[in-house]
Amino acid sequence: MSSYKSWVTVPKGSHFSLANIPFGIISTAADSRPRPAVAIGEHVLDLCVFAANGGFSALPDSTAYLHVFQQSTLNDFAALGRPVHRAVRVYLQDVFRAETPYPDVLRDNAGLREQVLLPLASVTNHMPLHVGDYADFFAGYYHALKAIQVYDVQLADNYTHMPVGYNGRSSAVVLSGTPIRRPLGQFRETKDSAPVFGATRQLDFEVELGCFIGRPSRFSEPIGVDDAEDHIFGVVLLNDWSARDIQAWEMPPLGPVNGKSFGTSISPWVVLADALAPFRTAAVANPTTVLPYLQQADANNVYDIKLHATLTTPSGNTQVVTSLSSKHTLWSFPQMIAHQSSNGCPMRSGDIMASGTISGPTRFEHGTFLEINDNGALSSDIAGKEERSYLLDGDTLELSGVCGDDEEALVGFGTCVGTILPALVK
């Protein structure tokens, strides 16, 4: 697709084509300051140094906010709202375009290029935003249907009426690559036995998307469902690591806490809402007519992102354990935002709204081992050499996600990875 041709080499199949331009926070061996950057192909553009050297001089009105690129997180940039994100992204696309209208800014400016266009492999990623609150929903419709079947319970009456969710623990949200220690916790070995304290025996992953809030809202001011899109900064892959035995025992009546809060991994590059717009599609049709505050004018309110989870064992055996589309949710991010803010709860820049596990309608599209293996009754074949019901110590679980079919214009997320460390001795 010629409109996404860049003078920067973008290998075919790269997640970071000119159609994407995701934002993250990087540091380098030469400059340890965490600072904003965008990724393109196998390079990143250091926005901090780029901004400080006049890189945005051709972008109208940008001087008013260029200080955001001197920050160590993207929160201040996110807070500026969609029109600014759009202007900056479109400008950077123009700067990188093969036939750039601004050749002197970077393409033909070897001195600046040398300073700001860095090999992706040479940078260290940091948390892209400081996370204020992290809410996790239960929007994956087929996940909900399968989960209640596994646990032999009924779907709650509220499920089709509102985006049901819980508030998670923002202190435990970590960047992809952070090792995840198998948690200790309290659980029952059988349904009628006394609880014990020990390392979880049912360590699971969850395939999710996380939506970062951009423009904040104020205390006591709800966000309307059709205004909510303006409050979205972008999206990351999110793995809500879960200890099923701990979670099952603790949940009644206040919901999950320790079964979740030992680690929640996110991918480092935030794909802006604008970059995902071409991949919007309809959510799962809701059998219930929802209340007006949740009725969204745009029927294409979720994204069709191809998601994969890949397990690599300590022996080096690798297996894609599930593949699915992110579209299989009953609720959209705008609906989650409208619902959670309907009572006046403030949304801050950097808050995360997560989808909850997404699963597709077939047994090949489950987003957790809980579903894939019927809570331990079955096991997944790993490259014909090993089996897994749940995650074992040393296992590495990688999520990946990508939109589009044009290998030269993919909008991808890269990966979200974590390796399981053995439990601490209790």
Add this chain to the structure above:
Amino acid sequence: MSSYKSWVTVPKGSHFSLANIPFGIISTAADSRPRPAVAIGEHVLDLCVFAANGGFSALPDSTAYLHVFQQSTLNDFAALGRPVHRAVRVYLQDVFRAETPYPDVLRDNAGLREQVLLPLASVTNHMPLHVGDYADFFAGYYHALKAIQVYDVQLADNYTHMPVGYNGRSSAVVLSGTPIRRPLGQFRETKDSAPVFGATRQLDFEVELGCFIGRPSRFSEPIGVDDAEDHIFGVVLLNDWSARDIQAWEMPPLGPVNGKSFGTSISPWVVLADALAPFRTAAVANPTTVLPYLQQADANNVYDIKLHATLTTPSGNTQVVTSLSSKHTLWSFPQMIAHQSSNGCPMRSGDIMASGTISGPTRFEHGTFLEINDNGALSSDIAGKEERSYLLDGDTLELSGVCGDDEEALVGFGTCVGTILPALVK
């Protein structure tokens, strides 16, 4: 009690005696910077200006950390840990003592006194710490027993085995005095009717304590129950405003969200753990032998704080609607910290662990209108002139809390106040 005699006038009955020395964040008309202070009697000591003018010069090793008093929150001070909090508090008590060993520092230093000793009534309070995560527990034993009776449900099997709780929304934690808008939300008018969206009809208060984390813990590193005390900075009054109809409908299966997250008020002055130490007592005896990770060596693990909730109507009628001791919990803050961190969930300076509603064993000691009025079946008499089942628009609910019997050496919290604003038109 002569040992708590100060050269600063401390009126009899003041919550802020020399035995207390609570920490907060203030600003003034003359200096709008939010900055740390302590309260004593009807004055505050501006720690920012005091530190910058050599006020701590007689405190050994303090230069290493005096920068924390230049911050706009107490997070950095809290992070220093109990030995530093103790040294600073004891030093300030000595500075304020009638027979101070450091007369030149302040008592006899009119110039500095003028700058740093300000009338309490002249300062504006701000949030004492930036709240990272806010977890709310269900530790009030008699509250739990009454709540299940009101809703005609069983106590969950896990209740006596672990401090059951949920993560709340830190974005909605606000300072005492912030008006609370009656939330809109989704609820059912009868148990079998379709949900509607509107203003809550069951707006309630909850008498709680909030414990601020001081010294942080690291990702994947549990805090032992007997080490947890070292991670406590101090305690505030906390009113977990609740919309019972919204909460009841949303709870299954993931717990409360919108029924809580429209506002959670805290008192402005943090009473340090050391100040509360003389008022430690035994918690409710647990009928269950808890697992070793929750067995606390010190049996006196909760505080005996006299708590009151006072309602004032728009007509000006005032009534103490409940009085109780904070000791009636099944779980202590160290147990909550040990439990929530047992899976490696990090605790950050400024995170809040809240008790959940505390109620005493009799019907005069319930900590919510839900319990006092059997979820709307009864109503509370307000000064013989009005009645309330739940809160009405314009009502002001004030929590207060105080320890001790010596009117000249009280350790109190001041108040935690909120006035109900009418709902937005939906």
